Amino acid sequence: MGKTYDLSGIISKRRNELIAGVLVACNVMEAAGTGFDKIAEEYASVDKKHQPYIYSSSDHFTLVLPDLTYEDGINDNDSAPAVTFMPVKNGTEYDEKILSFCYFKAHRVSEIAEYLGVSDSSYLRKKMLGNLEKNGYLIKDKVSRAIYYKTNQEKVILK
Template sequence: KIEKTYNLSSIMSKRRNELICGVLVLCNVMEAAGTGFDKIVEEYSAVDDKHKPYIYSTSDHFTLVLPDLTYEMGVEAEPTENLIFAPIPNGSKYDEKILSYCYNNAKTIAEITEYLEVSNSSYFRNKIINNLVENDYLIADEDGRTKYYKTNHNTVELA
């Protein structure tokens, strides 16, 4: 399990289905095993931190992010500042930071807690995140078993 790493060279290349990979190599659709990450590292070697590729994985899947080098902002836009929203019932000191962080792109609980530098606890999920969802400040969406949260632009606006 790898939470998030920018060091692609540390990942061991492993074929998940030898038969399919063998057929793709024979058809000249895929190169020999083990060369992909090395090529990615080489292609992105001169880029700044905002454009570094990374891998995020959980126990059942992984995601390889290859940022578009023509996009000036890098992987994602910075958290938005100067938001306008009504006071949140039973709000917390983290609410504004969460809404800012999730304004441009949907985020997982793990990404939110890492950004806030707090533990991913049931208290945080139940009292802080769920409060924002129940009061319509965050929109929850599921992709498989993973939940993503995005700021509701109908209740939170840019200043």
């Protein structure tokens, strides 16, 4: 899972006050600064499986707010979600398992190898993960010396 952050201390600043003012006047948006407070309030007493988390890469971040009506919360590694995607050019029999495993959380190559029950080999890195990355199904990120892969949720969807 990603790291969990306390959202109550985040100060929200709008990028365009004029647009925000128009949206407030049209009753399409609430008054200034109430969004993060409401989120923090909603998630204040939830268990670990329902805590918000942030995933980031070199050029963007994603704030995940789990659905509080979903009893099981965020799936653990043991229960990877069922996914659907267009067939991958030069794909392997492991593509679906990899994309499912990396759907909610970025994983190191060694974690993916262990999950698949295969060795952490150049075949895994180049032919399996490299091919999924090349075709846009996986997003590669490097933190220090470790390489992480996360499923591109624009190309892979939950069943």
